[in-house]
Amino acid sequence: MTTTTAALHRRRESRTTSSPNRDGVHANFPSAMFRRGAVSLVAAIVLAACGGGGGGGDSAETPTVINTPANTPTQPPVEDFDRRALLDSYTQRVVLPALRAAAIDADALETAARALAVAAADGSPATTEKQAAQSAWRTAMESWQAVEVMQVGPAGSANMVMGGLGLRDEIYSWPTINPCRVDQETVSGDYLNDDFFSVELVNTRGFDAIEYLLFDEGDDNACAAGVDINAEGTWDALVASGDLAARRAAYAEGAAADVAAHAAQLRDAWEPTLGNFAGQLSNAGLSGSQFATAHDGVNDVFAALFYVELRVKDRKLAAPAGISPDCSDATCPQLLESLWANASKEHVLANLRAAERTFLGGSDSSGVGFDDFLIALGASDLAATMLADLRAAIAATEAVPGTFADALEDDPELVRGVHAALKLFTDNLKSQFVTVLNLEIPSEGAGDND
């Protein structure tokens, strides 16, 4: 896990099941509930004496109909907003469909990679099978990019996320990639070992390694001249033997099987009839859930949504487009995601569409999402603005012709335009949105507050 991702998830290590606040001290679930029960007793006596019951019955409590522009959610305002309904929508309409699709497409990639490995075993170019495997990778990767924005629970680190199993990094480790290590393993043949995919670092397997194996053309490797496979001539020997394509295909087959297995594991961890993390999140705050409160669950969903700030805006867009000081030239296409398949635009699109579904609580406005939460709190303008900004970012991405690499060469302002459009959304995400909903910026939870 990268430092940034670790920072994203480190907040959770100090969080157990107490109320959502900016204090890093979190009591265990029973202790926190006991304290709240005690203060509830005190406050209940006071409030009963003051009058007002059942949530308040005076005119200030009358639900207000919020007028919204035509292109904003049209769901009627919810009289009694239920955060658990938001979590249930997120679970049933956003996460589970994404995980199931990712698992199916990962299986298809494994099948296609196996066909390629068989066809290429005798040294033949296996062009048809290779194209099929590449297409399967694109499909599987696009499905996975949606899950990238949903690193709640099992996808997160076991040490840092409620219910974390570290499965994201077992499947995709970008930006931690190392094609040179993949080349070294190709030469050594260690990928044939039974335990290779369970012991090796994530940057020698996963979707990014498969991409390199399937899409890199030519006989060159990604290592410096002084690295062993070049210094000792073992790479050249492999190329000369004509086995390079067969080895890459076999390596890709093993890596695809590993990805498919982990994708299935992740899906099963969420499935209501299996690991049932879906139930844990949907029932946050109820007995039996790891989450002490529904607000804790909502906060985890928000933290996952922060992917669009940390990864999409800053890494996938700003750096390659020359906006970030990480790029010393006018543009840095070498910093794009998906360097070999050139699918960075499709990945960003998948990320943003997943963010939209998270925001809406589903693929349309019929779910309960953050938009409804904002409307319920009287911030309908903010809900409308953020949704419009997110959709504008999606449209800006769709409007980029060809690949991001093409655009960076021909018209970098198109990529910068996507960055600018997304920034409008993330500016509100980090300021008014987090304020109104009283959420925690990732990693904010360490330390006290006053």
Place this chain on the structure above:
Amino acid sequence: MERHLARPVDASSLAAFRILFGVILVAGIVRFLLQGWVEVLYVEPQVFLKYWGFSWVRVWPRWGMYVHYTVLAVLAVAISVGYRTRLAAALFLVGFTYVELMDVTNYLNHYYLVSVAALLMVVLPAGRAMSIDARRRREPVAATIPAWCLYLLRFQVAVVYVNAGLAKFGSDWLLHAQPLGIWLAARTETPVIGPWLGAAWVAYAFSWAGFLFDTSIVLFLSMRRTRPFAYGFVLAFHFMTHVFFDIGLFPFLMTAFATIFFEPDWPRRVLGWFGARVAAAVPSSLATAAPLARWTPPRIAAAAAAGVFCLIQVLGPLRHFAYPGDVLWNEQGMRWSWKVMVREKNGSITYHARDPETGRTWQVSPTRYLTWRQANEMAGQPDLVLQVAHHVAAELKEKGVRNPEVRAEAWVSLNGRRSALMIDPTVDLAAIADGIGPADWILPAPQDPPLAPGVLRFAAETD
């Protein structure tokens, strides 16, 4: 007046203050270490933001920070048991204040309170009773202290409460019940009372109750007849703030410090309830017959120092009036003024850097230098936005840009308002020096009202 201030009173209440203070410090430091906050606050960050004038303060290496906090814990134990009390308090004061000076983003009002209280433990004869120091004295000193010692402590506690109350005297808090409305709405899952916490009237009730508590509690603690009830309110208030907001040591410190308003011999009385035979510290014959000391130069200097201290404590929190605008927005005069929990503020900061020679521009996120926790803390504080701008400029200079220009696009939301620009985006912050004067590069606060509390109810979300 002089005789009244000098009259001997039982030292046991000061001893109890010292003991409670020390115990809370020990618990707080141990908690700090066990929570792993040394790693998060001092090891992980690559850049630390400094107080003006204290850029020389260095952060120790990882092992050094653990040693530092361990030493603080030992000193806190020494304070609580009254072993070499003044020395322990002095060392603790230096050590604790130094660690707080390492990074502005770690500032908390109750950390400042700890430093102030430690200073008072140095000045006052806190080890005179119920201490190892008292037992070790070859010639026992009467377990009494001059009354002015208690009055000084009561003054300090009053400063905290009154200023916390004055900080709530504003339209956001009293007329719009914010930020409490936002915070309480996030706690509607609290058993029994949870569904009420999303209601507007509850937010207003809590806001006004908090304001009235802070502004009046010292008065009621000062009067014997109302003191027991007032302390009951102290317990209830701080218990609720601790549960709802988990603001660390603050509730415990204030609950302990408020005991200084009790009768000076209250610990002896309490011990007596439990059957302990405790002699009165102040024989009645001495209670009012203390001879007045002569006004020697050291005594004059001490009195003057006390006067200066009190003046700083009174005027310091009011210095924000010397700056134009809303202190909750511009933060000028915010720190060390006991404006506790009066704003919910978050921001999105983007630095726009430019090489004037080539016209090349960049956008830089504060997280390039800071952890997310630091970046979130600095986002609402203009002087820290300025400081990070200087870091951006420094990096670009290292990369060969001779006179980089750095401007900040700082979108900030205060108490749920629509985000507004906090910093003038046209000003080159790289050319602005940090200082304590009014900052004309900070834009005026937005004039729209904060988010209205309790617009809609929350459904029952508990079992």
